[in-house]
Amino acid sequence: xxxxxxxxxxxxxxxxxxxxxxxxxxxxxxxxxxxxxxxxxxxxxxxxxxxxxxxxxxxxxxxxxxxxxxxxxxxxxxxxxxxxxxxxxxxxxxxxxxxxxxxxxxxxxxxxxxxxxxxxxxxxxxxxxxxxxxxxxxxxxxxxxxxxxxxxxxxxxxxxxxxxxxxxxxxxxxxxxxxxxxxxxxxxxxxxxxxxxxxxxxxxxxxxxxxxxxxxxxxxxxxxxxxxxxxxxxxxxxxxxxxxxxxxxxxxxxxxxxxxxx
Amino acid sequence: xxxxxxxxxxxxxxxxxxxxxxxxxxxxxxxxxxxxxxxxxxxxxxxxxxxxxxxxxxxxxxxxxxxxxxxxxxxxxxxxxxxxxxxxxxxxxxxxxxxxxxxxxxxxxxxxxxxxxxxxxxxxxxxxxxxxxxxxxxxxxxxxxxxxxxxxxxxxxxxxxxxxxxxxxxxxxxxxxxxxxxxxxxxxxxxxxxxxxxxxxxxxxxxxxxxxxxxxxxxxxxxxxxxxxxxxxxxxxxxxxxxxxxxxxxxxxxxxxxxxxxxxxxxxxxxxxxxxxxxxxxxxxxxxxxxxxxxxxxxxxxxxxxxxxxxxxxxxxxxx
Numbered sequence: 001x002x003x004x005x006x007x008x009x010x011x012x013x014x015x016x017x018x019x020x021x022x023x024x025x026x027x028x029x030x031x032x033x034x035x036x037x038x039x040x041x042x043x044x045x046x047x048x049x050x051x052x053x054x055x056x057x058x059x060x061x062x063x064x065x066x067x068x069x070x071x072x073x074x075x076x077x078x079x080x081x082x083x084x085x086x087x088x089x090x091x092x093x094x095x096x097x098x099x100x101x102x103x104x105x106x107x108x109x110x111x112x113x114x115x116x117x118x119x120x121x122x123x124x125x126x127x128x129x130x131x132x133x134x135x136x137x138x139x140x141x142x143x144x145x146x147x148x149x150x151x152x153x154x155x156x157x158x159x160x161x162x163x164x165x166x167x168x169x170x171x172x173x174x175x176x177x178x179x180x181x182x183x184x185x186x187x188x189x190x191x192x193x194x195x196x197x198x199x200x201x202x203x204x205x206x207x208x209x210x211x212x213x214x215x216x217x218x219x220x221x222x223x224x225x226x227x228x229x230x231x232x233x234x235x236x237x238x239x240x241x242x243x244x245x246x247x248x249x250x251x252x253x254x255x256x257x258x259x260x261x262x
Numbered sequence: 263x264x265x266x267x268x269x270x271x272x273x274x275x276x277x278x279x280x281x282x283x284x285x286x287x288x289x290x291x292x293x294x295x296x297x298x299x300x301x302x303x304x305x306x307x308x309x310x311x312x313x314x315x316x317x318x319x320x321x322x323x324x325x326x327x328x329x330x331x332x333x334x335x336x337x338x339x340x341x342x343x344x345x346x347x348x349x350x351x352x353x354x355x356x357x358x359x360x361x362x363x364x365x366x367x368x369x370x371x372x373x374x375x376x377x378x379x380x381x382x383x384x385x386x387x388x389x390x391x392x393x394x395x396x397x398x399x400x401x402x403x404x405x406x407x408x409x410x411x412x413x414x415x416x417x418x419x420x421x422x423x424x425x426x427x428x429x430x431x432x433x434x435x436x437x438x439x440x441x442x443x444x445x446x447x448x449x450x451x452x453x454x455x456x457x458x459x460x461x462x463x464x465x466x467x468x469x470x471x472x473x474x475x476x477x478x479x480x481x482x483x484x485x486x487x488x489x490x491x492x493x494x495x496x497x498x499x500x501x502x503x504x505x506x507x508x509x510x511x512x513x514x515x516x517x518x519x520x521x522x523x524x525x526x527x528x529x530x531x532x533x534x535x536x537x538x539x540x541x542x543x544x545x546x547x548x549x550x551x552x553x554x555x556x557x558x559x560x561x562x563x564x565x566x567x568x569x570x571x572x573x574x575x576x577x578x579x580x581x582x
């Protein structure tokens with residue numbers, strides 16, 4: 001089942017289109033000489049339009065994170081297509097794939113584990129800029145880092161700190177600032193707000209909406225929190241046992257009857 | 263400096279405790295150096311008693327301990343009953359030989375283990391990894407003694423390298439470069455034995471430390487930003503993995519004096535190994551004590567060096 005509401009209604013081509021994506025993990029059996037196969041995703045199709053948020057909800061183990069990792073090319077699907085701006089990114093040559101990776105950025109749930117514990121906030125945000133300096137001719141990198149950290153509302157006092165000296169919310173802001181450094185078009189937020197307290201969740205949700213408006217970002221918001229999905233998403237897809245079982249507008253999908261399932 | 267001073271004081275106390283305990287245990291062991299003399303019918307019991315009194319062996323162990331402690335201040339480390347000279351004069355040339363051997367072996371072992379372990383961690387499913395895992399498992403399974411004997415057999419059969427000792431019986435007129443080359447040739451066999459024995463252990467440490475970090479989410483996150491693999495390795499993975507490796511490195515520094523004892527004996531290297539073995543067999547207590555104390559000093563220094571390296575390399579420790 002595909003999520004095609006916004007694309008169809010706007011008649012604009014989707015920014016990201018996933019077609020019949022399948023993913024299986026293979027491994028060796030612990031006791032016998034046989035290969036085991038766990039199916040994580042089965043014929044998943046969805047679309048994400050520019051400037052929109054698609055929430056991907058579902059119970060634990062339904063394949064949400066696997067899908068998120070496939071979209072940013074951290075996993076190779078077994079079959080299917082991922083079309084970004086009309087191009088199948090699974091078929092791209094290495095250089096072109098690298099360029100696409102910069103436009104699709106994943107924000108992890110565990111921000112403490114997702115940031116190098118030895119680097120300061122400044123160093124973490126500056127690194128992608130320095131590596132891709134050809135993208136920023138004549139830019140003062142210190143200024144750019146300050147600007148990015150201002151955008152995620154992280155005060156100057158925190159710039160020289162290391163990740164473990166920050167709160168969970170502050171670390172997620174650093175992860176987002178780092179992602180924004182390469183001017184991505186899509187942020188894949190994998191349970192990015194789940195480990196935060198309610199007030200930090202609300203603040204970060206406001207920040208995400210603000211950044212979306214400013215940079216015309218698209219979000220694929222992976223969550224099991226239906227309340228947050230309702231607040232942020234333009235569309236919702238429900239994933240269960242690796243398949244999309246329901247999709248549409250939040251008001252249509254996130255009904256009280258869905259609550260026990262997800 | 264404020265952080266180092268308490269550590270040094272703590273280390274001195276530790277060494278003192280080790281020396282007291284070792285001295286007490288050695289003294290409590292039955293028998294002493296003069297027991298063999300007692301079995302000789304040509305030496306009267308009075309002579310043995312006189313000798314014991316002369317060397318202070320008949321005194322209680324605390325008195326002998328303090329006497330030994332005061333001799334350390336003068337660099338003598340007591341008196342060797344077997345060699346009839348101060349232990350200090352016996353110890354330093356032997357310790358220097360052992361340090362030369364083990365330092366070179368450690369250097370080569372780490373130089374081999376670091377790139378080897380990194381490749382195993384980063385390319386876990388390559389054929390090279392399978393082959394090297396198999397090789398390290400075999401080397402780990404061979405006892406040091408057997409490894410030394412195998413190399414000795416190989417050297418004896420091929421005559422490519424000397425089978426023992428530190429120098430050939432060279433003419434007095436031999437040049438310094440000839441002597442250096444001769445020393446290098448004599449070092450090949452014991453160094454090879456020590457490297458083959460210790461490198462597989464270091465490879466396992468390096469591989470597990472790097473593999474753990476290489477699979478960490480922050481590496482995936484950073485890779486997603488288009489950071490090249492080489493930079494990912496040197497800037498991100500290795501510095502984080504370094505902490506546990508620095509501790510192992512400190513431990514290997516600490517074991518510099520004790521790691522080669524078996525190989526020194528098997529390959530006739532004139533280091534502390536043969537000296538310690540002879541002293542133990544003849545109950546030459548002050549020589550044994552000096553070797554124990556020197557090994558403890560190296561262990562403590564190794565740990566101290568590891569702590570300082572950690573402090574220098576990890577900014578998180580500096581900010582605590």
